[in-house]
Amino acid sequence: MNFTLLERFSPGAHVPRGARNPAQLVGNTPVLWITEPFAADGRGFFAKLEGANPGGIKDRPGLHMIREARRRGDLLPGAPVVESSSGTLGLGLALAGMTYGHPVTVVSDPGMEPAMVRLLTAYGATVDQVSAPHPRGGWQQARRERVAELLAGAPGAYCPDQYHNPDNVAAYRPLALELIAQLGRVDVLVAAVGTGGHSAGIARVLREAFPGLRLIGVDTVGSTIFGQPALPRLMRGLGSSIHPANVDYPAFDEVHWVAPSEAVWACRQLARRHYASGGWSVGAVALVAGWAARTLPPGTRVATVFPDGPHRYLETVFSDAWCHEHQLLGQEAPREPDEIAEPGERTVAAWTRCAKVRDPLGGDRAAEPAKAVTR
Structure with a gap:
């Protein structure tokens, strides 16, 4: 049957309405199934593409x-x-x-x-x-x-x-509800951790629907959030040299630290294989989500969030000259992480997993550097 343009785009057709202002473009971002080279044999993970927002997840x-x-x-x-x-x-x-x-x-x-x-x-x-x-x-x-x-x-x-x-945490409730509507079920959430907002906010809502949800945090080497010493960090967008109060430590089942070269490898594989990539956080969570998809029992539904797209990183992550200067090219990321039993057991310099998560300040937020005056 032939359709005219008028018939195909009639008032009864499901055509998205035009936005009246750019804020209305935020949300309802797509989810993409990611497989090789992160996982194979029918396994993979779902990535929520927050780079589809006008400016990204934030x-x-x-x-x-x-x-x-x-x-x-x-x-x-x-x-x-x-x-x-x-x-x-x-x-x-x-x-x-x-x-x-x-x-x-x-x-x-x-x-x-x-x-x-x-x-x-x-x-x-x-x-x-x-x-x-x-x-x-x-x-x-x-x-x-x-x-x-x-x-x-x-x-x-x-x-x-x-x-x-806490409004930073609460802002992610709609994202979690979108994931539930899109995937129907989430067993494992892999989330980058910087301010702690999206990991806490999404996991809190998902656990209302799926009490057995497993939360895997992804940090960068050199970050102090999960008990490693604060060191100079090349990766931006995840990690911290302070201890944000929004990090919900009891919510995490384990944490992984990822190195810059490993994140670069993952970002470039995503771009080449899936036409969906981003910056440091995207590469880091893809590496860990692929590991979860490979190692957890078949049928486990793994989801992660890609906070942004690649455009901001064209002169860094996707620049051969810049990556060569920082010695980030020439080696494939390992298939498995190293492991430590305690968060502060030793200083990690490459992809490392720890199944024990605790607040490095022991809940004593008085030890935190002074907060900025907000009013």
């Missing part, structure tokens, strides 16, 4: 934290928003600032890619870069202290404080 908390702050009266109409970010939350806040009418300043450091600086500026945000790391808390604590300085000089300004704000 469009969700960017919009939610600002909306909730306005609802509570913590953020008055037109008041400035100031926050520390390595990039992706900056995009989410730029979108929120555009949506709700707030000027946005993103405090970052020299590790932010020039393309990200240009993109944030194009979206109307101001980028303020610190010049030296904090002696104990590294770049993150240096950025947070700069945020406090800017807040002190701008009465009425607001900092969402993504590291400690």
Whole structure:
């Protein structure tokens, strides 16, 4: 039967409605089945492609934290928003600032890619870069202290404080509900951990539906979140040199640390085999999710989240020259992780798994570096 264009796109057809503003484009992201080279023989994992959002996964908390702050009266109409970010939350806040009418300043450091600086500026945000790391808390604590300085000089300004704000966690409830609707069942969630927001928020909702859910955290070598010593880190978007309060330590069943060369290998394999890739977090979670798909019993439904797409990383992860300079090419990632029995047993430098997860501060958040003033 022949159909005219008018018949095919009649008012009764299921055609997505046009968005009235860019914030309406956030959410309902697709899920893609990933197999080789991460898993074979009919096994694989489902990846939630959050790079399909206008700016990436942190469009969700960017919009939610600002909306909730306005609802509570913590953020008055037109008041400035100031926050520390390595990039992706900056995009989410730029979108929120555009949506709700707030000027946005993103405090970052020299590790932010020039393309990200240009993109944030194009979206109307101001980028303020610190010049030296904090002696104990590294770049993150240096950025947070700069945020406090800017807040002190701008009465009425607001900092969402993504590291400690429970609204960051709550923002991921819709993502979890989308996964349930798309997959029907999730047995294992593999999640990168940075601020702790999306791992805590998604797992909490999934466990309401699937109490037996297994949560695997993915961190980077050199990160202090799960009890390793804080060291200089090449990978951005996951890991931390401070201890974010949003990390839900009891929720994790195990943690894996991944090295930069291993994440680069995974990112490039994803691009070549599946036309879906991203940055450091994407490569790291793909490596671990593939391992889970290979080693857990057949029929186990493994899901993970790809927080962004590849475009931000064209001059790093996907640049041969840059990767050669940092000695990240020339070797395939191992098929299995090394293992340690205790999180602080030794300093890890390559993909390593630990089945014991605990809060390195022992629940004593008074030992944390001082938080930035948020109002």
